[in-house]
Amino acid sequence: xxxxxxxxxxxxxxxxxxxxxxxxxxxxxxxxxxxxxxxxxxxxxxxxxxxxxxxxxxxxxxxxxxxxxxxxxxxxxxxxxxxxxxxxxxxxxxxxxxxxxxxxxxxxxxxxxxxxxxxxxxxxxxxxxxxxxxxxxxxxxxxxxxxxxxxxxxxxxxxxxxxxxxxxxxxxxxxxxxxxxxxxxxxxxxxxxxxxxxxxxxxxxxxxxxxxxxxxxxxxxxxxxxxxxxxxxxxxxxxxxxxxxxxxxxxxxxxxxxxxxxxxxxxxxxxxxxxxxxxxxxxxxxxxx
Amino acid sequence: xxxxxxxxxxxxxxxxxxxxxxxxxxxxxxxxxxxxxxxxxxxxxxxxxxxxxxxxxxxxxxxxxxxxxxxxxxxxxxxxxxxxxxxxxxxxxxxxxxxxxxxxxxxxxxxxxxxxxxxxxxxxxxxxxxxxxxxxxxxxxxxxxxxxxxxxxxxxxxxxxxxxxxxxxxxxxxxxxxxxxxxxxxxxxxxxxxxxxxxxxxxxxxxxxxxxxxxxxxxxxxxxxxxxxxxxxxxxxxxxxxxxxxxxxxxxxxxxxxxxxx
Numbered sequence: 001x002x003x004x005x006x007x008x009x010x011x012x013x014x015x016x017x018x019x020x021x022x023x024x025x026x027x028x029x030x031x032x033x034x035x036x037x038x039x040x041x042x043x044x045x046x047x048x049x050x051x052x053x054x055x056x057x058x059x060x061x062x063x064x065x066x067x068x069x070x071x072x073x074x075x076x077x078x079x080x081x082x083x084x085x086x087x088x089x090x091x092x093x094x095x096x097x098x099x100x101x102x103x104x105x106x107x108x109x110x111x112x113x114x115x116x117x118x119x120x121x122x123x124x125x126x127x128x129x130x131x132x133x134x135x136x137x138x139x140x141x142x143x144x145x146x147x148x149x150x151x152x153x154x155x156x157x158x159x160x161x162x163x164x165x166x167x168x169x170x171x172x173x174x175x176x177x178x179x180x181x182x183x184x185x186x187x188x189x190x191x192x193x194x195x196x197x198x199x200x201x202x203x204x205x206x207x208x209x210x211x212x213x214x215x216x217x218x219x220x221x222x223x224x225x226x227x228x229x230x231x232x233x234x235x236x237x238x239x240x241x242x243x244x245x246x247x248x249x250x251x252x253x254x255x256x257x258x259x260x261x262x263x264x265x266x267x268x269x270x271x272x273x274x275x276x277x278x279x280x281x282x283x284x285x286x287x288x289x
Numbered sequence: 290x291x292x293x294x295x296x297x298x299x300x301x302x303x304x305x306x307x308x309x310x311x312x313x314x315x316x317x318x319x320x321x322x323x324x325x326x327x328x329x330x331x332x333x334x335x336x337x338x339x340x341x342x343x344x345x346x347x348x349x350x351x352x353x354x355x356x357x358x359x360x361x362x363x364x365x366x367x368x369x370x371x372x373x374x375x376x377x378x379x380x381x382x383x384x385x386x387x388x389x390x391x392x393x394x395x396x397x398x399x400x401x402x403x404x405x406x407x408x409x410x411x412x413x414x415x416x417x418x419x420x421x422x423x424x425x426x427x428x429x430x431x432x433x434x435x436x437x438x439x440x441x442x443x444x445x446x447x448x449x450x451x452x453x454x455x456x457x458x459x460x461x462x463x464x465x466x467x468x469x470x471x472x473x474x475x476x477x478x479x480x481x482x483x484x485x486x487x488x489x490x491x492x493x494x495x496x497x498x499x500x501x502x503x504x505x506x507x508x509x510x511x512x513x514x515x516x517x518x519x520x521x522x523x524x525x526x527x528x529x530x531x532x533x534x535x536x537x538x539x540x541x542x543x544x545x546x547x548x549x550x551x
Binding site for chain 1: 296421422425434442443446447448449450458494495496498499500501503504505507508509510511513514515516517518519
């Protein structure tokens with residue numbers, strides 16, 4: 001099944017002459033982990049808001065085309081209805097947590113959906129456990145670390161039992177450890193619960209190993225799409241598009257510029273280590289002969 | 290539940306366990322009692338009772354001191370100023386220039402001071418023993434619309450956030466050599482514009498994300514929303530409520546039915 005299908009979608013904010021989004025076709029499969037990469041103003045946020053109907057339902061503008069969420073035509077449903085299919089997590093951890101305890105934060109969605117109390121209680125425990133915040137039910141979100149806040153925001157979306165999570169630059173305010181924790185939780189959700197995950201990012205670092213697919217965006221358009229490894233053969237192209245490629249991909253491409261031997265292909269430190277040791281081993285053997 | 294501007298501290302006393310609705314009722318009824326009582330002696334007895342409650346609330350010395358500092362200052366101010374404005378009655382105790390200080394006015398001043406002391410201490414006890422969360426729940430349970438309750442809860446929640454934001458904006462502007470507390474009043478208030486503008490921009494951006502978040506969490510989807518935690522009256526709450534009602538009722542009956550001077 002397709003999780004998200006866009007056909008001939010165009011959206012323009014009021015008073016703007018440029019289309020904020022102009023996508024003839026985009027399909028995301030159920031259970032896929034897709035990273036949408038693009039610089040500021042590429043249309044990533046607009047695309048994420050489109051997924052649960054906030055665009056164009058709440059944020060008005062000129063809209064054309066068709067959006068389907070799990071094969072349901074999005075315009076026929078309210079944002080509340082879509083929120084049981086699509087969980088949203090925004091960039092700023094501070095402004096999407098508004099309750100006085102972690103537990104209330106996670107319970108808020110199901111409470112609004114009039115879920116029975118026992119079931120809410122189960123979902124709260126389940127969601128807090130999934131994001132590694134078990135036992136912090138009574139903590140004030142204000143006192144959590146940046147990474148914990150963002151994971152709490154994910155738990156608050158998960159408690160509504162969505163089949164897809166859309167995250168708009170969720171690692172923006174996080175330190176490197178926080179980023180990795182966040183992405184590995186998302187990757188677990190995909191692997192163990194079949195969750196469809198769409199992450200909007202400006203920075204491809206750390207996302208290579210988690211993503212099934214990179215989608216590159218610029219000026220509201222999708223400019224390229226494919227498996228991360230194919231997309232990173234030429235990190236220069238990413239950089240030109242305003243996205244930071246993983247540092248290891250850049251190292252590989254710089255080495256390849258000066259090498260006559262077959263090009264090195266590595267994207268992570270481990271891969272680099274493996275490939276370089278194999279290659280130097282090979283060379284030293286050659287020299288002894 | 291910690292953060293600045295939050296007086297609540299988590300303890301396990303009967304005052305903490307009491308249903309927040311009973312506590313609100315108690316504050317209201319005992320305040321009415323403080324109004325009914327006119328004799329200084331009885332008001333002092335009431336104040337002692339309230340101070341006993343403060344001790345039972347087991348608030349930290351720091352917090353209790355912080356609270357009582359304000360209350361005591363205010364009480365002294367009232368006692369001193371009252372006779373200056375209320376110059377009725379006789380005998381005149383002494384005169385300061387054209388001002389006659391009369392004996393009944395001094396008593397009335399002291400009485401009002403103790404009365405205000407009762408009100409203020411009661412509110413502090415309420416805030417010490419009731420989390421903001423429970424207070425909002427109680428208000429919603431008492432019939433406040435959920436929307437307003439949520440708005441109230443959100444404002445409680447964001448007070449520390451905005452406090453910290455203002456502090457870091459101040460620091461950022463100071464690092465750019467803005468001298469906030471120098472110059473004339475006009476100059477100083479103009480300096481604060483450079484704090485105010487970024488704060489408002491931040492607040493608007495936060496509000497924007499917050500609105501999107503609320504919608505994404507199905508806010509307002511059903512009118513019969515459920516609640517994970519609901520406050521419920523227990524036997525001890527009913528006992529406390531009865532005691533509170535009697536505390537008001539007995540003196541009120543004595544005064545208005547039997548004409549006892551209290």
